[in-house]
Amino acid sequence: MTTHYKTHQALSASTLIDTPVKNRKGEDLGKIEELMIDLSNGRISYAVLSFGGFLGIGDKFFAIPWEALSVDTVDEKVILDVDQQKLENAPGFDKDNWPQTADTTWLVDVYKYYGYDPYWS
Amino acid sequence: MTTHYKTHQALSASTLIDTPVKNRKGEDLGKIEELMIDLSNGRISYAVLSFGGFLGIGDKFFAIPWEALSVDTVDEKVILDVDQQKLENAPGFDKDNWPQTADTTWLVDVYKYYGYDPYWS
Numbered sequence: 420m421t422t423h424y425k426t427h428q429a430l431s432a433s434t435l436i437d438t439p440v441k442n443r444k445g446e447d448l449g450k451i452e453e454l455m456i457d458l459s460n461g462r463i464s465y466a467v468l469s470f471g472g473f474l475g476i477g478d479k480f481f482a483i484p485w486e487a488l489s490v491d492t493v494d495e496k497v498i499l500d501v502d503q504q505k506l507e508n509a510p511g512f513d514k515d516n517w518p519q520t521a522d523t524t525w526l527v528d529v530y531k532y533y534g535y536d537p538y539w540s
Numbered sequence: 541m542t543t544h545y546k547t548h549q550a551l552s553a554s555t556l557i558d559t560p561v562k563n564r565k566g567e568d569l570g571k572i573e574e575l576m577i578d579l580s581n582g583r584i585s586y587a588v589l590s591f592g593g594f595l596g597i598g599d600k601f602f603a604i605p606w607e608a609l610s611v612d613t614v615d616e617k618v619i620l621d622v623d624q625q626k627l628e629n630a631p632g633f634d635k636d637n638w639p640q641t642a643d644t645t646w647l648v649d650v651y652k653y654y655g656y657d658p659y660w661s
Contacts, residue, residue, distance in 0.1 A: 427644055427660060429585040432553035432575040454553040454577070456584065458613075459604030463582035464550040485582030492579075523548055539548060540580075 420443075430490065440468055440489075440497045448499055448506065452480060462538055465529060468499070469514070479511040482518070482526070487533040503535070551611065561589055561609075561618045569620055569627065573601060583659055586650060589620070590635070591627075600632040603639070603647070606656040622654070 432454050440448040452469035456462075465482040489498045501509075510529050512518050518525055523537070530537045558581050561569040573590035577583070582640050586603040610619045622630075631650050639646055644658070651658045 427585060427647070428579050429576040430579060431588075432577055433557065435577060436553065454575075456549040456553055456556060456575070458549050458551060458611045460582035463577065464548060466553075490579045526548070 428492070430492065435490070435497070438495060438497050439532045440488075440499050440500065443498060443500050446480050448501075448503065449481075449508075451497055452493055453481065455482075460539075468506075480514050480517075481506060481511045484530050484533055484535045484538075486535050486538075488510045541637075549613070551613065556611070556618070559611075559616060559618050561620050563623065564619060567624055568629050569624065570602075571621075572618055580661075581660075586647065589627075599635045601635050601638075602627060602630050602632040603650045605651050605654055605656045605659075607656050607659075 434452055435454060438451045440450055442448055449468050449470040451466055453467040455464040455467065457464040463485040465484060466488060468481040468483050470479065470481075483499060487499055487501075491498060510525070510532055523539075527537050527540075556575060557572055559572045561571055563569055568590040570640040572587055574587040576588065578585040580609050584606040586605055587609060589602040589604050591600065591602075604620060608620055608622075612619060631646070631653055644660075648658050648661075
């Protein structure tokens with residue numbers, strides 16, 4: 420391993436959207452519904468995870484920091500290493516009422532919930 | 541203006557895709573065909589610009605660094621401040637033959653063409 424060589428594997432946003440999301444135990448956590456792009460710097464502000472309605476959550480959507488996700492390009496799935504139970508209490512929003520993206524307080528809470536510092540801090 | 545307050549306005553990848561691209565003179569430069577996501581860090585590796593076939597370019601696609609783009613959310617367009625002529629010689633690829641995304645040499649040339657340093661350097 421050298422540190423200066425980086426492959427920078429890239430995938431299109433369209434390919435990532437609708438990809439199934441699982442945890443490391445193989446439990447279904449839903450799918451990538453959307454990628455929100457921070458216009459000021461071209462970073463993913465957060466990914467939007469949608470559930471298939473289990474856990475009684477119904478149509479709630481969840482904001483997930485990109486760092487919490489890893490993409491398995493071989494099996495074409497995204498790994499989010501949390502239990503289904505953790506998602507029950509996770510910061511989410513109604514699919515018909517997306518957050519105001521300028522609300523950084525809300526997004527800070529999202530990052531903290533998954534154990535990450537906001538990328539702009 | 542304070543430096544610590546940032547709005548971090550975000551737009552969904554799906555909204556950005558298909559948005560028309562113009563230069564500051566208002567000339568049509570095509571549309572956002574795709575956003576390529578660097579899986580290692582959740583940054584936009586490059587945006588893919590497609591033309592409507594003018595300039596004799598046909599189905600060529602162009603890779604554009606995100607920094608070269610600015611999003612006008614009011615008029616729902618993306619600004620790329622280059623002349624149509626500059627695009628004639630810009631690094632591009634055939635729509636049926638996308639670049640190997642691990643080829644950072646190619647991507648360095650893309651960034652240099654528009655006057656930017658690669659985001660990973």
